[in-house]
Amino acid sequence: MDAQWKQKIVAILDGHRTMTIATNRPDGWPQTTAVGYSNDGLTLYFLCGKDSQKAANLARDERVSLAINNDPDQVMAIKGLSMAAHARRVVDRAEGEKALALLFARYPAQNGVTMTLPSPDDVALFRVVPKVISILDYTLGFAHTDLVPCDDEPAGQ
Known part of the structure; x- marks a missing residue:
């Protein structure tokens, strides 16, 4: 991937913290939900309940589609991205702890x-x-x- 594209994409990812993600249900219908996310370069992390429909969907089919965008007052100021991706369960404890730290760093304590x-x-x-x-x-x-x-981009890069 060209360095300028990567920089533009990472700037969008770094500038937001929620995304809408679609997974594939067993009956063939897509399921779309909003989740908080973090990123390490181009690699994104999110969490959900272990027994959630989203987790079950992803255990069966790791393909996802997602969208991240702003919500400006002017239509001609819309910026964002959509992505076709693979969402794989994090099983390595060190990566899991890193992902959680990245996720919650985006939501500092409020009030x-x-x-x-x-x-x-x-x-x-x-x-x-x-x-x-x-x-x-x-x-x-x-x-x-x-x-x-x-396709040629390594995870986290």
């Missing part, structure tokens, strides 16, 4: 409320590795998108 980090054993943690990214930037023209393949 005097502090939260104890869950253990990697308490939640289902997923590593999302992109296959192709579509960058949406209306400032370059209505519905302007650039398609960026990621």
Whole structure:
């Protein structure tokens, strides 16, 4: 991937903390939910309940589609990205602890409320590795998108 594309994508990822992610249900219907995420370069992390429908969907089919975007007042200021990716369960404890630290660093304590980090054993943690990214930037023209393949991109880079 070209360094300029990577820089633009990482800037979008770093500038947000929620995404809408679609998984594949057993009946063939997509299931879309909003989740908090963190990223390490182009690799994203999110968590969900161990017994959730999302975790069950991903145990069966790791393919996901996701979207991250801003919500501006002006339509021509819309920027964001969508991604086709693989979401794999994090099983390495060190990576799980790193992912949790990254996730909760995006949500510092607010209004005097502090939260104890869950253990990697308490939640289902997923590593999302992109296959192709579509960058949406209306400032370059209505519905302007650039398609960026990621097949040769190593995780976390």
